[in-house]
Amino acid sequence: MGLGSGLKNLLTVLWIGGMWTIGVIAAPALFAGLDKATAGMVAGKLFHAIGWVGIVAGVYLAIWCVWQMGMRGFQSGKFWLVMGMLLCTLVNQFAIFPMIASLKPAVSTAAEGMFGGGLAQWHTLSSLIYLLQSVFGIIYIWSDTDR
Numbered sequence: 001m002g003l004g005s006g007l008k009n010l011l012t013v014l015w016i017g018g019m020w021t022i023g024v025i026a027a028p029a030l031f032a033g034l035d036k037a038t039a040g041m042v043a044g045k046l047f048h049a050i051g052w053v054g055i056v057a058g059v060y061l062a063i064w065c066v067w068q069m070g071m072r073g074f075q076s077g078k079f080w081l082v083m084g085m086l087l088c089t090l091v092n093q094f095a096i097f098p099m100i101a102s103l104k105p106a107v108s109t110a111a112e113g114m115f116g117g118g119l120a121q122w123h124t125l126s127s128l129i130y131l132l133q134s135v136f137g138i139i140y141i142w143s144d145t146d147r
Contacts, residue, residue, distance in 0.1 A: 008064045015057035015085075016137035018050045023134060044097075047130070051093040054133075058086030081140045088133035096126045 030039040066073035
């Protein structure tokens with residue numbers, strides 16, 4: 001296994017494994033053990049951090065796929081899974097997360113209903129995007145035929 005392939009595997013583990021670890025284990029544990037505000041703050045930092053891992057990993061994995069397969073890489077299902085995951089990451093990281101951050105100071109738990117639950121709606125949209133990204137990640141791992 002060469003350096004490029006090893007780095008591909010490491011970034012795959014960090015990105016997809018990290019997404020699942022944060023989404024399935026860490027975030028639920030935070031909300032089960034801490035007050036909602038603290039859990040949300042810590043979970044938000046974890047999701048933000050894995051987003052940056054995803055940007056780096058996604059760019060590398062897309063380049064690696066094309067580097068290994070040439071122009072046929074653009075026809076590869078794995079390439080498009082990575083691009084889908086990267087798109088999900090970019091939307092959450094640069095569109096939805098900033099929207100959530102801007103709404104949080106204006107919305108208290110008591111006032112949330114008064115403002116139409118906008119914060120909850122953005123959280124739901126972000127969660128659905130994250131779920132889609134996580135499913136793409138499982139398909140990517142499951143379809144690994146690079147061995």
